[in-house]
Amino acid sequence: MDRRSLTAVLCGCAALLLLRSSTLPRNVLNWDVFGYYLYLPATFIHHDIGLQDHAWLDDVMKQYDPSATLYQLVDGPDGNRVIKYSAGMAVLYAPFFLVAQGAAHLFGFPADGFSPPYQYILAFGCLLYAILGLFVLRKVLLNYFSDSWTALLLLLVVLGTNFLQLTAWDGTLLTHTPLFLLYAVLLRTTILWHEQPRLRTALLLGATAGMITLVRPSEGLCLLIPLFWLPKGEHGWKRKWVLLRTHLTQIAAAAAAFILAASPQLFYWHAVTGQWIFYSYVNPGEGFDFLPPHTIDFLYSYRKGWLLYTPLMLFALAGIPVLWRERRECFWAITLFLLADLWVVSAWSTWWYAGGSFSSRSLVPAYTVLAIPLGFFLRAAWRNAFWRWPIGTLTAFFVLLNLFQTWQWQARILPKDRITQAYYWAIFGRTGMPAGAENLLMVERSPATEERFKNEAHYAVRELCRYNFDDRPDGSFHFTSEVPWTPGPDIAFADLTKKDHAWLRASALLWVGDSLPAEPTPVMVMTFHHNGQPYQYRTRGWAIPPGTRNAWVQLSMDYLTPEVRSPQDNLKVYVWNEHGGSWRVDNLVVQVWERKP
Numbered sequence: 001m002d003r004r005s006l007t008a009v010l011c012g013c014a015a016l017l018l019l020r021s022s023t024l025p026r027n028v029l030n031w032d033v034f035g036y037y038l039y040l041p042a043t044f045i046h047h048d049i050g051l052q053d054h055a056w057l058d059d060v061m062k063q064y065d066p067s068a069t070l071y072q073l074v075d076g077p078d079g080n081r082v083i084k085y086s087a088g089m090a091v092l093y094a095p096f097f098l099v100a101q102g103a104a105h106l107f108g109f110p111a112d113g114f115s116p117p118y119q120y121i122l123a124f125g126c127l128l129y130a131i132l133g134l135f136v137l138r139k140v141l142l143n144y145f146s147d148s149w150t151a152l153l154l155l156l157v158v159l160g161t162n163f164l165q166l167t168a169w170d171g172t173l174l175t176h177t178p179l180f181l182l183y184a185v186l187l188r189t190t191i192l193w194h195e196q197p198r199l200r201t202a203l204l205l206g207a208t209a210g211m212i213t214l215v216r217p218s219e220g221l222c223l224l225i226p227l228f229w230l231p232k233g234e235h236g237w238k239r240k241w242v243l244l245r246t247h248l249t250q251i252a253a254a255a256a257a258f259i260l261a262a263s264p265q266l267f268y269w270h271a272v273t274g275q276w277i278f279y280s281y282v283n284p285g286e287g288f289d290f291l292p293p294h295t296i297d298f299l300y301s302y303r304k305g306w307l308l309y310t311p312l313m314l315f316a317l318a319g320i321p322v323l324w325r326e327r328r329e330c331f332w333a334i335t336l337f338l339l340a341d342l343w344v345v346s347a348w349s350t351w352w353y354a355g356g357s358f359s360s361r362s363l364v365p366a367y368t369v370l371a372i373p374l375g376f377f378l379r380a381a382w383r384n385a386f387w388r389w390p391i392g393t394l395t396a397f398f399v400l401l402n403l404f405q406t407w408q409w410q411a412r413i414l415p416k417d418r419i420t421q422a423y424y425w426a427i428f429g430r431t432g433m434p435a436g437a438e439n440l441l442m443v444e445r446s447p448a449t450e451e452r453f454k455n456e457a458h459y460a461v462r463e464l465c466r467y468n469f470d471d472r473p474d475g476s477f478h479f480t481s482e483v484p485w486t487p488g489p490d491i492a493f494a495d496l497t498k499k500d501h502a503w504l505r506a507s508a509l510l511w512v513g514d515s516l517p518a519e520p521t522p523v524m525v526m527t528f529h530h531n532g533q534p535y536q537y538r539t540r541g542w543a544i545p546p547g548t549r550n551a552w553v554q555l556s557m558d559y560l561t562p563e564v565r566s567p568q569d570n571l572k573v574y575v576w577n578e579h580g581g582s583w584r585v586d587n588l589v590v591q592v593w594e595r596k597p
Contacts, residue, residue, distance in 0.1 A: 019168035035072030039090035041113030088215030096125030133181035179365035206254030210261025285535030298346035309359035319377030488574035519581030
């Protein structure tokens, strides 16, 4: 009986439950999770899937503070607001949401979707997905390894990777926890179908792939796994073709199951926008940069480099050539999937995304796949007397390093995503942050829309431009209906600064005459553009002191440059008289503050 691997799974489950319980979930339905989850209260509590009633959502924002802004929503046609994220996580949350709904009524909590029963039940419910994922992964690994090797590999996945941090703490409700289970099921059904094709296996395989795609559309790459998996033995490609030809009904059933599982997103889009396909990632500051992707940074960056913070996976990658020698039936599927997956996740322009995760969270679901070449590499090294102890020692070191750095992360010695090379080595192996180390971090960026520049002593200032309007009548700029904008700088980031960021401070004077116009004041606008589309768009209007007449009133506005998508993205600063009125401004000045060496 396979007792060691089962014991390893149970130990991993106990560790996850213990660590999750050590930091009880209080406000876990926030940030991205808030966007994943919003489908459920909008549909079942407020009956407002188009989010047209702003009142209840405003109340949630005020009472529970799930995020600084409603970035999770984008504007759709006909006044509806569209949830940016796909509906897969809402489907997976739904059983726990319904239990929490009943618990809230039973124990006297507000049945609003966000009170404590929802927070607790959803957090531990999603942990159940990870636990089930370990049980299924055990079944997958036993196809290739002995019970002892399977036990070791399961412990390595739990203790030697960022699966531990992401599942037990910051990412329990993120997509990667249930995706870990779904990928394990996909592998299991793929193996079973190629060994003995059955209709029920084909249906489960198709539905699992469809659910993975519904959770994260980019994970549709998972189809590469069953498509390129081969039957065991010689002439794999030829036997695969025969297998497909002789089981067309099952293939059609799998395809139908895939479409059915992925279809809720299409119905949601159609219900809210009238369109079957709606692209919700409309922020021009982020998107895919496929040619070239940011692969080197994604893998090795001190900021969030996957292989830097999860070096155990180097052995998994090294095991792919071993697959070619020993188990060629899974070589093509695993290799093509991993190459495509790495390309896609590293092509996202903000490749370092996800402040709430240690290492790179986007590859955690793929650990179910990577566990196979990891096992083949370690087993091959163990059989070689020369490599046995060096590889074994390194493996132990990588596990200990992962556990220690996970602790550093929880202790906030390793911050979320501001890490630089200098900071990394300043805190390496330390249980506390050395004095002055914080100054080695990248600039801290606030999620708030209004920014305040406070650290002037560490920056050098220069004037970017000044508009005195001395060439105009009475030496000031008069807005007209034809020209409601002042002139202003329009400069590429590469020409603005050679640093990774700069602070900007813009100021201008507004004339207040004998009486105040009925229209609101103009606003200062500071924004960047990518291919002509604005992002990190910020405005600020004048606050006119009561009783002010026949006087100039100054406005000053601070702005931290974004992490630009391209060095050629351009900054624009101007004053906009959006609502009309007889306003005039003078002395528009823009300063650039760059960090001192």
